[in-house]
Amino acid sequence: MSHFLVITDSADLSQSVAYAAGVQIGAIPATPMPARPEELPGYDAERPVVVLDAGPDADAALRLTAGCTAVGMVVVLASEEPERIGFAALKAGAADVMSVYASIPELRASLARADRLATERAYATAGQQGATTEPPRPQGRVVTVASPKGGVGKTMVATNLAVGLARRYPQSTVLVDLDVQFGDVATALGLSPRYSLVDATHGQTPSDPLALKSLLTQHSTGLYVIPGSESPGASEAVGAREIGLLLHTLAGAFRYVIVDTAPGLNEQTLQALDQSSDLVLVTSLDVPGVRGLRKEIDTLRQVGLMLSSHHLVLNFVDPHRGITVKDVEANVGETIDVTLPLAKEVPLSVNQGVPLLQGNGRDQATKQLTHLVELVSADRSAVGRTSRWKGTRG
The missing domain is CATH 3.40.50.2300 (Response regulator)
Structure with a gap:
C-alpha cells in the first residue's frame, strides 16, 4: 500500500x-x-x-x-x-x-x-538499482474470440460476451477489435469512435497506459472499446509486436480483455492467442463451418495454442439443417458448450447496434449468450479488479 x-x-x-x-x-x-x-x-x-x-x-x-x-x-x-x-x-x-x-x-x-x-x-x-525482485504480472484475463471463416457470427458473440462481462463487473472489461481490415465491433455496438486500433498501436502507445487511456471509447454499458480501422489498408501498420504490448498493457488494467479477431489464423490472431488465457471458438451449423472448426482446432494443437481454457460456440442451430450438434461434436472431437439458435432476434440486434445482452431478453439466444458469460467468468474467477481507467472519451 x-x-x-x-x-x-x-x-x-x-x-x-x-x-x-x-x-x-x-x-x-x-x-x-x-x-x-x-x-x-x-x-x-x-x-x-x-x-x-x-x-x-x-x-x-x-x-x-x-x-x-x-x-x-x-x-x-x-x-x-x-x-x-x-x-x-x-x-x-x-x-x-x-x-x-x-x-x-x-x-x-x-x-x-x-x-x-x-x-x-x-x-x-x-x-x-540492481534489485532482483520481479514486478507483479498482469492479472487480467485475455479472452480471444476466433473463427475458422467469416459469416459465422463471431463479432456478435464477442460483443455480447464483452457487454455481458461489463454489466456483471462494471468498469472491468475492454473489447479490442483485432479484425484490422474489416472489423465491425463499433457498428455492432452502435458507436462512432474517435480513435482506432491503429492509434492504439502507434509508436510507444501500446506500452504506455497513460497514452492508451485517452484512446478508449466507452459504451453505454461501461464497456471500453478499441475499434478496428476504417481503412482495410491499415493492417500493415498493426504489427504482432505492438499487438502483444497492447494486450499486455490492457491486461494490467482490466479484469477482462476480450479480443475479436479476423477469420482464420493470421499473424495478429496468433499473437493474441499467445497472450491469451482463454479461447472462444465460433462456427456455424453447416459442413464448411464444421470442417473449418476441425482444421482450426487441429492447427492450434499443432502449434501449441489450443488453450486448456476454451469454449466452443455453434451458431445458426436449426433442427432442419440435416446436421445435429452431436454430429458436430463427433467430427471435431470436442464438446459444444454454447448453441445459438437460428432466431430473428439475433440479426435484429446486430442491425440495430444493440447487443442482446445489453437488454434483459428471455429468448433462447440471450440465454445461451448469458451461459457463455457464465462459463468464461467461472474459469479462474479469483481474478478480481475493476478497471484502473475511468471517464475516457468516446
Missing part, C-alpha cells in the same frame, strides 16, 4: 479519499498551493501517491503535478471540471483525473490504479 497525501481545502474530499483508501490520510491545505514536491510532508515516503485538488489554482496544480511526476510520485488530480483540464493533466503526468464529487467506488478505483502505478515505479527503480 502506498503512502497517500491529499492536498485540498475541502474537508469532504479529504474524508472521502480516506474512506475510499481505508487508511489514515495525510492532508495539507491547497491554499497556498505548494510550489515544489519537496515541500510536501510525504516527499520522502516510499511509493507516495498525491491526490491534488486543482480547484483553488489549476495552473499551480498542473505545475506541481509535473514536478511530482518528475521525482517519481504518482498524482491523481481532482477537479470540478475534470474534462476541461483532462488533456493538460495527462500532459503534466497525472495518473488520473477525477471529479471532486466522485463516488466512493469511483475514488476507490482511481486510488487502486494510482497505488498499482506507484508499485510498478518502485519495482522499476529497484531494478535500476
